[in-house]
Amino acid sequence: MTEIVSLEALAARMAPGQSLAIPVTGVAMAATAALIETGITGLKLICVPTSSLQADFLIGAKAVAAIETSAVSLGEAGSAPRFTAAVREGAFALTDSTCPAILAGLLAAQKGVPFMPIAGIIGSDLLKVRPDWKVIDSPVGEQRPVVVVPAIAPDVALFHAPEADRAGNVKIGRHRELAGMAYAAKHTLVTVERIVDHNLMETEDSAAAVLPSLYVDAVALAPRGAWPLSLWDEYETDTAEIARYAAMARSDEGFRAYLSAFLTRRREVA
Amino acid sequence: MTEIVSLEALAARMAPGQSLAIPVTGVAMAATAALIETGITGLKLICVPTSSLQADFLIGAKAVAAIETSAVSLGEAGSAPRFTAAVREGAFALTDSTCPAILAGLLAAQKGVPFMPIAGIIGSDLLKVRPDWKVIDSPVGEQRPVVVVPAIAPDVALFHAPEADRAGNVKIGRHRELAGMAYAAKHTLVTVERIVDHNLMETEDSAAAVLPSLYVDAVALAPRGAWPLSLWDEYETDTAEIARYAAMARSDEGFRAYLSAFLTRRREVA
Amino acid sequence: MLPLREQRELLITTIADLLDGVRHVAVGASSPIPAAGAMLLRARNEACGKAAVRISILGSAQHNFFTNGTIEIFDCAAQGRIDAFFLGGGQIDGSGNINLVGTGGYPQSQVRWPGSFGSAYLYHLVPRVILFRTEHSPRVLVPKVDFVSAAATTPEVPRRGGPHALLTNMALFAFDRGRARFGLRSVHPGFSATDVSDNTGFDYDTPDIVPATPAPDTATLDLLRGRILDELAETYPAFANSMAEAA
């Protein structure tokens, strides 16, 4: 059953060397700060299917040994500086992918099958750098070549959502890729803006927006826990803050200074 | 864009010989009656993943040339009499399946791939009677034998739901297999208890319960349109009526009498 | 033979015992006795501070932990998140295979049952499948099923799922997966080991001394006739009523 814990206790559930699935929206930035404070190393990031600030943070903090992603970018604020530098230095094992292939790998894990077929991709150099992908002739159905990718079963999925109830049911709205991460992962850790007293599964309509507690190991309260990123209906991206990060993180020293201030600020809020 | 039409116009969109996907909950019984009144024949039923009264009705009305299903049963009311009789007579092409294999076939169509791998099944005689299924060695990922099934792309998906809005967005709650049917099908026809004036996609929470109009060709109003079956939050199964059906439909004559009264009743309500 | 209520209470109690240790048990639609067994286990665990038990009942609003449609129970089983499930069968054979399709030819079966449902899949994936069929007769318990809806063992492929036990109105059998064979574990009050062998169409192992299936103790009966009946009433009102009326 889901435990409701402190942010620090939530972060402490991750162990060095584990694979960690992280999303594009519903990004647990406060938990990421708490995780960096544990001094974690050797993480294998799985971006579902891309990442921005969160991956760049973890990379800059030297917490990442490997990353599988379709892209890392700060969006409007430009390239992700620590990611770009780390690629140049060969600081981690880099596994390039394409968005639906990461989602297909998670789906395979969700369904307990070793692989998943996926449309498209043929002709891409991704097939050259992904020896774990293959083109096969479809064994049944319409006869044509199709790409197959292996299952991705993360050790931990981590995300931020607006609400959880006391039983650990989590409101994810339309963001069903968050459920997909949880189905595929061995453990799921969630931070939320607030914990509510009513049962989120109570009505057919409210239940439709919920990831059931069945998949959730632990929930921690983290108000504005996605900041400076957005959280759908709750708050917008703090574009000024992202721009400030983009400028500072161009150098390792600048990144260190930014991170240090970020961690201090989080401790003060907590 | 979705059209809002009469129940008769909705039924008239089906053509003889088409494949028709039908669900377990959210069963469009009123539309089924309207469809039978068009005198349709040669339907290829795809039960997602089983059926009860609806399949038995269509079979009894001689509208079915083929059926793919994991089961047909009246549940508490016992076996489905017209299905059972038709199997004995060899009245249609019967394709036995198992629940998750039908859902996997639809998922393949949803994803535009020719096949889908699926766990389990090995050792079942279903593999003997399904030459379109195969056991292959997993080409990537964990090396083990795995069953693959071909894509199922129905010509039409038909279901009943509580609400649609004027744009054709349909509230399906947690019953996401209804969305799965629509994603996989070439056309989707929906009947609803009521049409609402507000936008069902308006908020994150309400949107989570919605199949977008993008997938919906036509919507028709059909109050109590699942009767005598249940519609989740709206009304319960009319078990007395199902029992009455089960008794009458034991013979072809009894079925004819039941159907005739059912069609008359529907016309009077409409 | 026991009166109907006592028969059912014995089955429910036996199922709770068979489920001991599971965290999540799924129960199909129209399965009040398995559901009651799972509820009894949940109540017992609560009473003695053991791990909480989650019960998913198909078709129940209150016991529905799923939000991803029909597929979720199957995905959930594939993820190893369902520990126990129940299957029946028009035929069950001595190797543990079950037939939910029919007999007398295929596809034009002269006796046709509804179909395989999810059995071909779940039998592979749920560690503790309990075969539950009240009718104990040679036509149900056959040497070899006419159609294998779901195979009990498949040495050619690794699997975590399969039969754990077979429970009927007459007896309880354990299943040995290595030997793909049932062994008689106990006979319900009112029946003898000979009754069992006379009514079983397949070979099975019999211990030298065949114990009687233990009847529920007083504490269990209190739970069964109180809390469990109340819980059952939400999903199986007719069944709960008939149990209460038999009191």
Next chain:
Amino acid sequence: MLPLREQRELLITTIADLLDGVRHVAVGASSPIPAAGAMLLRARNEACGKAAVRISILGSAQHNFFTNGTIEIFDCAAQGRIDAFFLGGGQIDGSGNINLVGTGGYPQSQVRWPGSFGSAYLYHLVPRVILFRTEHSPRVLVPKVDFVSAAATTPEVPRRGGPHALLTNMALFAFDRGRARFGLRSVHPGFSATDVSDNTGFDYDTPDIVPATPAPDTATLDLLRGRILDELAETYPAFANSMAEAA
């Protein structure tokens, strides 16, 4: 060269023309000019009673028709429900292949871009992919990309998707899938065909007479400076503002 606002209006109008006939166009995040082109098409079609156009903009609440998470746009494309999409590229080559990964070695690329996103997939599945990259230079438009994020043509496998046109700040090219080759279609006001050939690193076909890309007519400008700016403001407030201020 045109002033910034007129440049943008030309690109938006050209995109609307390229989209003529589509029912559903998807636009990536941070793509205000493609989004404006799609909005212009929608407004034009409404004005003359042509088929309604659905626009999905990633990251927009108002232009979001999806309820199944990140995967839905990809599934939707695979189902043939998306008619047009936009892709860019750090490099685009003369065969229409695009590179979103980087240059100078792999995996330790000396110039690293974000990554392939969904390009490897969508290029196969969306019938009318418009390559849109404002920078028109030999470092972007290369003979052969260093890394093929997404291949334009794959004779070995049937596909419905691929490049339809390449639009830059300087010119519009059509793509011939049979020959896997671009052909210059028009040059934007302020540039010549020689400017284009001087700044393009790959070979392409040039017609004897190279037309100028047509400027928007008055009716189009009215839409662009009124309704389209209002619609843009919801998703791209900064861009809409800068267009309004340039007036």
